Amino acid sequence: MHRRVNWALMVATLGAAFALYAIKYDTRRLELHVRAQERALEKAEADVTVLRAERAYLARPERLEPLARLIGLAPIVSSQYQRLAGSGGPQHEATPDDASNAR
Amino acid sequence: MPAASCEGPLSERAMTARTMTARTILPRPQRGTSPPRLPGDAQRDRARLILCALLLAFMLIAGQLVRLALKAPPDVRLSLAEPMAKSWSRPDIIDRRGRLLATDVGTHSLYADPQLVQDADEAIEKLTAALSALDAAELRKTLLDKSRRFAWVARGLTPRQAQQVHALGLPGLALRTEPKRVYPLGQLTGHVLGTVNTDNRGIAGIERMLDDTNRAEAVQGPARAAAEPVRLSLDVGVQHALAEELKQACVRYSASAAAGVVLDADSGEILAAASLPEADPLRPSDWLDGQRADRLVGGTFELGSIFKLLTLAMALEAGIADLERVYDVREPLVAGPYVIKDPYPQGRPLSVREIFLHSSNVGAGMLALEVGAERQRVFLQRLGLSEPARTEAGPMAAPQLPKHWGRVETITIGYGHGLAVAPLQFAAAVASLVNGGLKVTPTLLAGFQGAGRPERIVSVATSAKLREVMRLNVTNAQGTGRYADADGYRVGGKTGTAEMAGRGGYREKSVISSFAGAFPMDAPRYVVLVLLFEPQTGEGRGQHITAGVNAAPTTARVVERIAPLLGVLPRL
Numbered sequence: 001m002h003r004r005v006n007w008a009l010m011v012a013t014l015g016a017a018f019a020l021y022a023i024k025y026d027t028r029r030l031e032l033h034v035r036a037q038e039r040a041l042e043k044a045e046a047d048v049t050v051l052r053a054e055r056a057y058l059a060r061p062e063r064l065e066p067l068a069r070l071i072g073l074a075p076i077v078s079s080q081y082q083r084l085a086g087s088g089g090p091q092h093e094a095t096p097d098d099a100s101n102a103r
Numbered sequence: 104m105p106a107a108s109c110e111g112p113l114s115e116r117a118m119t120a121r122t123m124t125a126r127t128i129l130p131r132p133q134r135g136t137s138p139p140r141l142p143g144d145a146q147r148d149r150a151r152l153i154l155c156a157l158l159l160a161f162m163l164i165a166g167q168l169v170r171l172a173l174k175a176p177p178d179v180r181l182s183l184a185e186p187m188a189k190s191w192s193r194p195d196i197i198d199r200r201g202r203l204l205a206t207d208v209g210t211h212s213l214y215a216d217p218q219l220v221q222d223a224d225e226a227i228e229k230l231t232a233a234l235s236a237l238d239a240a241e242l243r244k245t246l247l248d249k250s251r252r253f254a255w256v257a258r259g260l261t262p263r264q265a266q267q268v269h270a271l272g273l274p275g276l277a278l279r280t281e282p283k284r285v286y287p288l289g290q291l292t293g294h295v296l297g298t299v300n301t302d303n304r305g306i307a308g309i310e311r312m313l314d315d316t317n318r319a320e321a322v323q324g325p326a327r328a329a330a331e332p333v334r335l336s337l338d339v340g341v342q343h344a345l346a347e348e349l350k351q352a353c354v355r356y357s358a359s360a361a362a363g364v365v366l367d368a369d370s371g372e373i374l375a376a377a378s379l380p381e382a383d384p385l386r387p388s389d390w391l392d393g394q395r396a397d398r399l400v401g402g403t404f405e406l407g408s409i410f411k412l413l414t415l416a417m418a419l420e421a422g423i424a425d426l427e428r429v430y431d432v433r434e435p436l437v438a439g440p441y442v443i444k445d446p447y448p449q450g451r452p453l454s455v456r457e458i459f460l461h462s463s464n465v466g467a468g469m470l471a472l473e474v475g476a477e478r479q480r481v482f483l484q485r486l487g488l489s490e491p492a493r494t495e496a497g498p499m500a501a502p503q504l505p506k507h508w509g510r511v512e513t514i515t516i517g518y519g520h521g522l523a524v525a526p527l528q529f530a531a532a533v534a535s536l537v538n539g540g541l542k543v544t545p546t547l548l549a550g551f552q553g554a555g556r557p558e559r560i561v562s563v564a565t566s567a568k569l570r571e572v573m574r575l576n577v578t579n580a581q582g583t584g585r586y587a588d589a590d591g592y593r594v595g596g597k598t599g600t601a602e603m604a605g606r607g608g609y610r611e612k613s614v615i616s617s618f619a620g621a622f623p624m625d626a627p628r629y630v631v632l633v634l635l636f637e638p639q640t641g642e643g644r645g646q647h648i649t650a651g652v653n654a655a656p657t658t659a660r661v662v663e664r665i666a667p668l669l670g671v672l673p674r675l
Contacts, residue, residue, distance in 0.1 A: 046209045046325060056203035056287035061343035075344075075664050078591035078673035 189321040190281040191303040193313055194330035196296060198339045199374070199549045204292055205310070205384070207282035207303070209325040211265035212258040220246050220275030230256070230276075233267045246275075258301055259283050280325045284310070290381035291342055294397040295335070295373075295496055295547060298384045307390050308496045309335065309547065334549045336372035341365055344664040346377040349633070352657040353379060356648075357639035358616075362398040364527055365665060366630040368534045368621060371543040372551070373494070374629070375665070376527070398634065400499040403523035406634075407601025408583075408650075409533075409619040410519030411467045415459055416536045416569050417482045418470040420561045426456040426568060432465040438511040443468055443518075459572045460582045462598065464518040471517025476508050479516065485560055486532040487542070488524050495547045499525040519599060526617075530632040533619050537573070537627045540566045570595060574624040586642060587618055587655035589662035591673025596620025596631075596658065598650035603637070613637045616650035618658040623671055633658045 068074075196205040213234075220226055223246040231237050234257050245254045256276065260268065265278055284299045286292075297308015305311040305319065313319050313333065320330070349361040365375040378398045382389035389395045396402060418424045431452045436443040445463050458466030471479055483489050491501040503523040505512040515521035527545055534543040540561040561569075573595030576582035583598040599617040602609035616635040621627035633654050641652025666673070 042325060049206055050208050052203055053206050053208055053285050053287050056206075059202075060288045060291070061339060062289075062291065062347075065343070065347070076667045077663065078675075081591075081673055081675055083675050 189302070189323055191299075191314070191319040192282050192322045192330070193284060193299070193303060193305070193310070193319045195332035196309060197332045197334050198292075198337045198342075199334065199372075200338060201334075202339045203287055204335065204337070204339070205284060205286050205296055208285050209280045210258070210283040211260045211262070211278045212281050213256040213260060213265075213268055213276060213278055215246055215254050215256050216275050216277075217246050217249050217251050217254060218275070220273075223247055226273045226276060229271050229273060230268070233271065234260070234264060279323075282322065282325060284384075286384045288339065290383045291339070291346060292337060293382040293384050293389070294378050294399075295337060295376055296384050297496060298382075298387045298390060300387065306387065308384075309333070310384075311497060312495050335547050336367070336374060336549045336551070337376070337547070338374045338668065340668045341665045342375040342377065344668065345375040345661055346379070346381070348657060348661045348664065349377055349379055351660075352633075352635055352638075352653065356616075356635060356641065356653040358635040358637055358653075360394075360398060360636040361634060362526060362636075363631070363633045363661065364399055364530050365661075366530050366534050366543070366545060366632075368538040368543070368627045368630050369541075370551075371531060371534065371545045372549065373527075373545055373547050374669070376547075398636070399527045400494065400496070400525050403500045403503050403525055404615055404634075405520045405523050405601050405604065406526070406529055406617055407519040407599035407615065408462045408464075408467075409529070409597045409599035409617050409632075410516065410522075411459060411462065411599075412533060412536065412569065412573070412597050412619060413483065413486065413488075414467050414471050414474075414517045415455070415572065416561055416565060417474050417479060418455070419565045419568050420482075421474050421478060423473050424455050424470060426572065427454055429454050430458065430466050430469050432458065432463050432469070434465075436465045436468045436514060438468075438514050441511060441515075443514060456572055456575065459597070460576055460579055462583050467518040468514035471513050472510070476510070476513040479513055480508055483516075483522070485542075485558070486535060487544075488522070488528060488532055492525070492528050492531075492545075494527070494545055499528055502528070519601060526632055526634055530619065530630055533621070533632070534630040535560045536566060537570055537621045537630065538566070539563050570621075570624055570627065573597060573621065577620075583649075583651040584618065584620070584655050586651060587620055587658045587662075589622070589659040589666065591675065592662050592666045592671060593623040593625055593674060594620050594631075594659065594662050595622070595624035595627075596655075598655055600649045600651075612648075614648055616648065616654040618650055618654040620658055620662075622662055622666065623674070628671065629665075629669065631658055631661060633661065 193205075193207055195203060195207075197203055213230075215226075223243065226246060227239055227242050230242060231239050237257060242256065245251075245256065248254070257264075258281070260278075268276070269278060282303050284303055286296065295308055297310040298306055299310050300306050303319075305314040318330070318333065345363050345365060349363050352358060353361050360379055362378040363375070364373060364377075366373055376399055378396075378401075380395050382392075382395045382397070398404075419426075429452045432445065433448070433450060433452065435445075443464050445461070445465050447461065449457070449461055449463070453461065453463055453466055455466070455470070457463075458470070474482075480489070489502055489504055492499045502525070505516070505521050512521050531543045531545045535541065540559050540563055541557040542560050543557070574593065575595075576584040576597060577588045577594050579585065584596050587594050587596055587598075596619050599615075599619070601615045601617070602611055603613040603615060604610075605613065614637065616638050618633045619630070620632075621630045635650075635654050635657065638648050638653045641647040641649065642656045643652075
């Protein structure tokens with residue numbers, strides 16, 4: 001009886017060991033996958049940072065202003081504002097946010 | 104049951120039981136004789152021996168660990184600490200509308216472990232060929248210093264250079280990615296942002312503040328992207344417009360330098376702050392160049408007649424004068440050895456309003472004298488002009504006060520001489536006077552809330568009277584600020600032409616032309632201060648160098664450009 005139990009326990013131990021190793025290797029494989037994903041994420045984030053910096057560099061005002069003037073644009077002047085007929089003028093004074101949206 | 108059947112062949116279990124019983128009843132061994140050994144004793148002895156050996160082994164390992172932990176040899180500490188050379192990851196800096204001003208990008212840096220370098224001569228030859236900027240003598244010194252385990256060789260390599268170095272495959276040399284600060288807008292916001300050193304640590308401006316407030320994080324790899332960006336009060340559009348107009352003014356009026364600031368009159372938020380010549384954040388040496396110092400905060404100046412704004416507000420608030428009261432300003436004011444005259448005497452008594460319009464030094468001196476030295480000192484102290492101030496970018500230059508505040512000083516301070524302050528500090532004082540009378544503290548952070556309710560400096564009525572004369576100074580044909588009128592945007596303000604202090608006294612031909620104004624004057628939202636240093640000409644007026652013909656029209660141009668950006672509608 002004891003011998004059978006011992007055999008069963010030995011087989012169970014071996015089975016558990018194999019299962020453990022299988023899980024361990026799966027975990028390692030997953031860890032490698034996660035690390036690869038993290039590296040890809042870091043690279044993507046670095047690329048996004050560089051692209052944001054490049055976009056800001058290309059959109060710097062000292063570069064855009066000559067280009068805008070080249071195509072005939074200029075800062076708005078007060079004579080370009082007109083009262084709406086019969087309305088008595090704008091209903092409210094624009095806020096900086098309005099100006100931002102308009103741009 | 105017969106006894107024989109009871110004593111028949113015994114089972115194994117019964118035998119074991121009997122043996123054990125026999126052991127228990129064995130007589131105690133006599134002294135000097137060893138007990139008889141039973142089967143199984145030898146196995147138990149072996150097991151005990153193995154256990155003892157294992158225990159001893161574990162104790163030895165534990166002892167070694169304790170020894171290493173308590174008494175690590177110095178070379179072990181060195182080899183662990185030196186590769187820990189850190190860089191600093193910094194949060195992005197953005198303007199009030201979210202436009203990027205500064206960010207970290209990953210760059211490759213080359214370092215060496217001199218103990219692992221096998222052939223220093225070969226490494227030096229190949230590296231200097233790949234990286235022409237390397238100093239061979241310095242590199243030799245680095246690579247032959249075998250006491251070190253870590254030394255930077257070159258930092259901030261381009262991807263192409265990094266690939267070239269990597270392809271060399273030199274032992275003992277390796278590449279590491281580390282953050283490097285970049286400023287997409289270049290010099291535009293240089294003075295405010297400050298700069299960083301080669302380790303990416305802030306050494307000036309807002310960058311310094313990020314380190315002081317622990318917003319920069321030590322890293323040993325690429326930058327961390329998770330940090331919350333720092334939102335400044337600056338508006339890049341307004342900043343550009345201000346800087347461009349100042350540059351054009353420098354050319355137009357042959358000025359040696361210029362500075363300007365746009366301030367929210369209520370919150371104290373700085374929307375634009377420019378000082379020419381500009382400083383480049385990528386050139387830390389610019390911060391050691393006196394010519395490129397930030398004139399808004401880094402120096403103090405006697406600002407001249409724009410100080411009359413404060414004198415008038417002080418007199419009105421003290422109740423000793425109203426705008427209609429007339430003073431006889433025909434005779435020069437004598438103060439000890441000094442005689443104070445008006446540059447353009449009107450030859451008749453002037454009302455307080457006219458004293459302001461004609462920028463009468465005599466009139467301002469008389470107002471200051473009537474208020475008195477002590478009340479003048481207290482008033483300027485409440486405005487914050489007698490104490491050192493600071494912004495988030497660092498401390499401003501401390502005001503230079505007279506050692507003795509007597510009659511002469513009271514008069515000269517009344518028209519803007521004898522007391523030198525940082526221009527930004529003065530702009531904040533003007534904002535405190537025109538916004539209804541509540542004290543303003545300048546800030547570079549968007550949405551910054553000061554502690555508690557702001558102190559009241561002058562009454563609402565005094566503030567309103569001051570705004571009235573400021574606007575009149577621009578709209579009236581005789582006002583010194585008439586060239587500051589920006590079409591439709593209701594600018595008001597005061598001009599100032601101050602002779603610059605030099606060796607042996609004031610230099611008549613070297614002046615600081617300034618205009619301190621606000622708009623729209625019916626309910627001021629923004630304060631503008633423009634300063635031109637040593638202008639040589641004026642607006643269509645030959646060799647006139649007074650502020651009315653250079654600083655005032657520059658302010659008008661600035662306001663015409665920034666008002667639409669700030670959503671201020673012109674009055675049609």
